[in-house]
Amino acid sequence: MAGTVNPDLQAERDRISFEQEALTNAIDGTPEKTEKRRKYANLALNDPDFDMTSYNFLSRSEKYGAAVEKTVKMIKKIGKLGITDPTDLYIYRSHIFPNESTSFTLHADMFIPTLMGQASPKQQSKWLPKALTLQIIGTYAQTELGHGTFIRGLETTATYDEKTEEFVIHSPTRTSLKWWPGNLGKSTNHAIVMAQLIVKGQNYGPHPFIVQIRSLENHMPQPGVTLGDIGPKFGYDANDNGFMQFDHVRIPRENMLMKHSRVEPDGTYIKAKNSKLTYGTMVFVRSVLIRDVAALSLAQCATIAIRYSCVRRQSEIKPGAGEPKVMDYRAQQAKLFPQLATAYAFLFVAQEMENIYFSVNSEIDRGEIDRLPELHGLSSALKAFTTDWAVVGMEICRRSCGGHGFSHCSGIPKIYVNALPGVTYEGENTVMYLQAARYLVKCVNMAKRGDQLPGSVAFLNKKPAPKSSITEDVNMVDLVEAYRARAYYLVHMASFELDREIKNGMASYDAWNECAVALVMAAKAYGHYVVVEAFAKKLETLTNNQVPASVIGVLTLLGKLYALHGILENSGDFMSENYLSKQQKSFIYNGFLYALKSLRPDAVGLVDAFEFPDKVLDSVLGRYDGRVYENMLEWAMKDELNKTQVHESYFKHIRPFVKQASKL
Ligand SMILES: CCCCCCCC/C=C\CCCCCCCCCC(=O)SCCNC(=O)CCNC(=O)[C@H](O)C(C)(C)COP(=O)(O)OP(=O)(O)OC[C@H]1O[C@@H](n2cnc3c(N)ncnc32)[C@H](O)[C@@H]1OP(=O)(O)O
Numbered sequence: 001m002a003g004t005v006n007p008d009l010q011a012e013r014d015r016i017s018f019e020q021e022a023l024t025n026a027i028d029g030t031p032e033k034t035e036k037r038r039k040y041a042n043l044a045l046n047d048p049d050f051d052m053t054s055y056n057f058l059s060r061s062e063k064y065g066a067a068v069e070k071t072v073k074m075i076k077k078i079g080k081l082g083i084t085d086p087t088d089l090y091i092y093r094s095h096i097f098p099n100e101s102t103s104f105t106l107h108a109d110m111f112i113p114t115l116m117g118q119a120s121p122k123q124q125s126k127w128l129p130k131a132l133t134l135q136i137i138g139t140y141a142q143t144e145l146g147h148g149t150f151i152r153g154l155e156t157t158a159t160y161d162e163k164t165e166e167f168v169i170h171s172p173t174r175t176s177l178k179w180w181p182g183n184l185g186k187s188t189n190h191a192i193v194m195a196q197l198i199v200k201g202q203n204y205g206p207h208p209f210i211v212q213i214r215s216l217e218n219h220m221p222q223p224g225v226t227l228g229d230i231g232p233k234f235g236y237d238a239n240d241n242g243f244m245q246f247d248h249v250r251i252p253r254e255n256m257l258m259k260h261s262r263v264e265p266d267g268t269y270i271k272a273k274n275s276k277l278t279y280g281t282m283v284f285v286r287s288v289l290i291r292d293v294a295a296l297s298l299a300q301c302a303t304i305a306i307r308y309s310c311v312r313r314q315s316e317i318k319p320g321a322g323e324p325k326v327m328d329y330r331a332q333q334a335k336l337f338p339q340l341a342t343a344y345a346f347l348f349v350a351q352e353m354e355n356i357y358f359s360v361n362s363e364i365d366r367g368e369i370d371r372l373p374e375l376h377g378l379s380s381a382l383k384a385f386t387t388d389w390a391v392v393g394m395e396i397c398r399r400s401c402g403g404h405g406f407s408h409c410s411g412i413p414k415i416y417v418n419a420l421p422g423v424t425y426e427g428e429n430t431v432m433y434l435q436a437a438r439y440l441v442k443c444v445n446m447a448k449r450g451d452q453l454p455g456s457v458a459f460l461n462k463k464p465a466p467k468s469s470i471t472e473d474v475n476m477v478d479l480v481e482a483y484r485a486r487a488y489y490l491v492h493m494a495s496f497e498l499d500r501e502i503k504n505g506m507a508s509y510d511a512w513n514e515c516a517v518a519l520v521m522a523a524k525a526y527g528h529y530v531v532v533e534a535f536a537k538k539l540e541t542l543t544n545n546q547v548p549a550s551v552i553g554v555l556t557l558l559g560k561l562y563a564l565h566g567i568l569e570n571s572g573d574f575m576s577e578n579y580l581s582k583q584q585k586s587f588i589y590n591g592f593l594y595a596l597k598s599l600r601p602d603a604v605g606l607v608d609a610f611e612f613p614d615k616v617l618d619s620v621l622g623r624y625d626g627r628v629y630e631n632m633l634e635w636a637m638k639d640e641l642n643k644t645q646v647h648e649s650y651f652k653h654i655r656p657f658v659k660q661a662s663k664l
Pocket residue numbers: 086087090105109140142143148149150151152182276277279280282283285288289292293372373376424425426427428431435438439
């Protein structure tokens with residue numbers, strides 16, 4: 001019957017043990033935030049002007065065209081509705097472009113943030129009103145064909161000409177072509193260009209410049225600028241990632257973004273308090289993508305896979321007793337519930353990261369830069385750690401849907417390919433772990449000198465107990481302590497290895513490379529510890545805020561499951577030096593099994609609490625009503641191949657071939 005919920009899924013919803021609304025509020029942060037999210041989501045979802053036709057059956061060029069059309073419609077609506085708050089804008093946009101790029105993604109997420117973070121007040125008053133009203137549309141052009149990671153190796157030059165008070169932007173080599181910037185290929189007319197600043201023959205390193213790249217009249221490239229799209233990619237079809245070459249393009253001196261460092265008209269260079277303030281936009285995006293790319297994408301895939309697993313029946317448990325829901329197989333639970341728990345864990349750590357980012361950033365605005373290293377170390381570690389685990393988890397969710405997981409009808413491929421580049425962009429993950437490790441090693445040395453370390457690295461000030469106190473009745477406090485101990489030892493081990501190589505006469509830069517395996521392990525352990533601790537803190541806050549006990553109960557189980565799963569996956573680390581005994585490992589294993597069993601009745605409730613609308617999931621398998629089989633054929637019939645019964649290639653190739661063959 002149309003309109004009703006699949007009875008197997010309904011049965012799951014009928015037995016949920018917790019108050020779902022209170023859990024949704026905890027996920028959003030507060031009841032007010034839930035209300036706001038629903039308001040802006042519904043504004044987008046209920047607007048008949050946004051037909052949410054899936055991109056599944058479109059060519060790349062059609063996808064790009066559809067995205068442009070939808071983007072412009074959205075911008076007009078935003079103006080009409082008067083939405084101005086960045087969070088509201090983000091919610092509204094992500095319900096019109098679920099797991100998709102808009103044509104102005106880079107404008108909103110990097111161009112405007114760079115103007116806010118890198119332009120002087122005078123420059124902001126010139127450029128921001130234009131950017132906010134889309135009189136100019138920009139991108140962030142840093143990466144080149146030859147260099148993405150090593151920003152100091154960028155080759156694009158910005159040479160100051162004192163006579164005309166202009167910078168000359170130039171691409172001196174083939175490898176200096178800007179390559180990858182989002183929305184550069186076709187959509188934008190301005191770019192923040194990162195280029196080597198050269199004044200009076202001296203190179204001061206990479207700095208940001210604002211450059212007009214296309215005409216505001218006819219959208220043709222500006223003189224001296226060569227532009228195009230970089231071609232098809234693993235995903236991101238609707239995004240026109242582009243290339244750009246400069247041939248001695250002149251821009252006024254005022255187009256260098258001068259909040260942190262300046263070039264005076266006579267060519268005098270005034271340097272920033274910290275040269276890495278120039279990298280501020282990257283720190284911002286790393287901080288926000290923990291939630292918006294890692295946590296939410298994994299949560300969506302877990303929603304699809306768990307709902308589908310309660311609809312899908314296969315094989316037998318008890319011979320002759322009929323086919324159970326695949327969710328009832330313990331092995332299926334062992335694959336999916338850790339992904340669910342991870343999504344929750346990442347949402348909670350993202351809330352903490354966001355708070356830290358905004359608090360440190362307002363200090364930076366007041367000229368206080370002491371906490372910049374911690375912000376960089378933490379955001380680098382968490383960006384890498386959460387995106388790494390999220391993409392692995394999404395693939396587990398896909399496989400858990402069996403064959404149908406491979407079809408676009410599952411919705412998972414679209415979510416996956418949209419999130420996947422998160423492991424590469426905004427700092428390739430290994431490189432980010434190594435940046436975090438660099439900070440951690442410094443902290444070890446500071447702790448040795450007796451300095452008190454800040455926030456997330458304060459754990460390095462106190463040596464953990466040599467043995468874990470985990471008992472049969474595993475609790476969150478002991479689990480957090482176990483992760484703290486692992487991070488402490490791995491960070492110290494990496495630092496020890498580094499010192500040993502240097503003491504043995506190795507140059508520090510070679511020692512760094514030699515010890516990279518240990519350093520990456522240390523940074524991963526730090527990220528893992530921060531996530532587990534954030535889960536525990538969230539439980540504490542919710543308890544203090546009198547959130548219903550049923551919600552605390554189910555979240556505690558999820559938190560434990562997350563931590564227990566991580567120990568089982570990395571048991572070598574935890575068991576080294578006998579920190580965790582064999583017996584304690586069996587407590588961990590039993591605790592894990594207990595958590596799987598206990599969470600089973602609430603699995604659907606736990607994913608429903610995320611409140612992903614069907615239009616966002618774009619998944620036949622993960623539909624809220626669970627009517628999977630009734631909709632798969634209808635979905636497949638949308639494919640171009642099903643528009644005709646006999647494809648033209650039959651007449652062109654197969655028929656003549658068969659006719660010919662039958663004559664032989
Ligand atoms: C409520 C808000 C709503 C928000 C709505 C927004 C929603 C957005 C949602 C989702 C966003 C996703 C979509 C966005 C699309 C993004 C598309 C991708 C765009 C890009 O990829 S842009 C290009 C990004 N590129 C990179 O990230 C390059 C990575 N490389 C580097 O960062 C650096 O080169 C390096 C860090 C690896 C090395 O730099 P280098 O200069 O060589 O420095 P070192 O010698 O190694 O170190 C020197 C010293 O500096 C410290 N340091 C390095 N970086 C920083 C930093 N950023 N901040 C502070 N300090 C830094 C380093 O630790 C060293 O310190 P030390 O000397 O040891 O003390």
